[in-house]
Amino acid sequence: MEQMSSRGECVHPLVPLLLYSDRLLPPSPPYSGPIGAAASKQAHSLVADTCYHGNGINRQTVKKPLNAFMLFMKETRHKVLQEGRERESAAINRILGRRWHALSRSEQSKYYELAQKERLLHMQLYPGWSARDNYGKRKRKGSQEPTGSGPRSRQNGK
DNA sequence: ATACCTTTGAAGGCA
C-alpha cells in the first residue's frame, strides 16, 4: 500500500493529491508559475505519510511545513540543474543559499508569505501536530537515542 | 541500503 522512499519514509496514497512531492508527481517545476499561482495550490506541501514500522504499527507521519528558503529551493533547483554546472544537491544548495541572499527583500517576502500560508494550513489540517513528533526519525551520526528523547547532540555544525 | 553533505528557517526544550 505505502510507497517507501529511499530514506525509509513512506507515502500515503492520498498524498499526491495534497502535496508537492515532485517525486510522485510529474517532474514539472513545482513553483513554475508566479507565487500567486503556487499559493493557489498550496495544499501541495503538507505531507501525511502513513509509515509502516517494523513493529507492525502503521503510523502516520506528518512532515514539517516548508519554510521560505525550502520553497525557494523547490522552485529554483531545476534552474540550477538546467545550467548543468552542478549535480550534487549539496553543491546546488550552496548556490541556492547564495541566490537566496541575492534576492531582493520584496522577492524574499513572497516566499515568507507563502511559507506562512503553508504553516497556517498545516496547523488547520493537523492541529495537534508538533515538529517534535518527527524527532529521531532520521538516524544521525552519533545519535544514540532515536526515540527523540533528547535533542542535545549537535551533528551538523551550523 | 542508508547516512552524509549542504543550505535557511521554524520550532521545541532547556538554562
Place this chain on the structure above:
DNA sequence: TGCCTTCAAAGGTAT
C-alpha cells in the same frame, strides 16, 4: 530570553 538541536528537500556520494 537566548542558545542549541532537529527537521524540512534533494540527490550524488560514501560507507
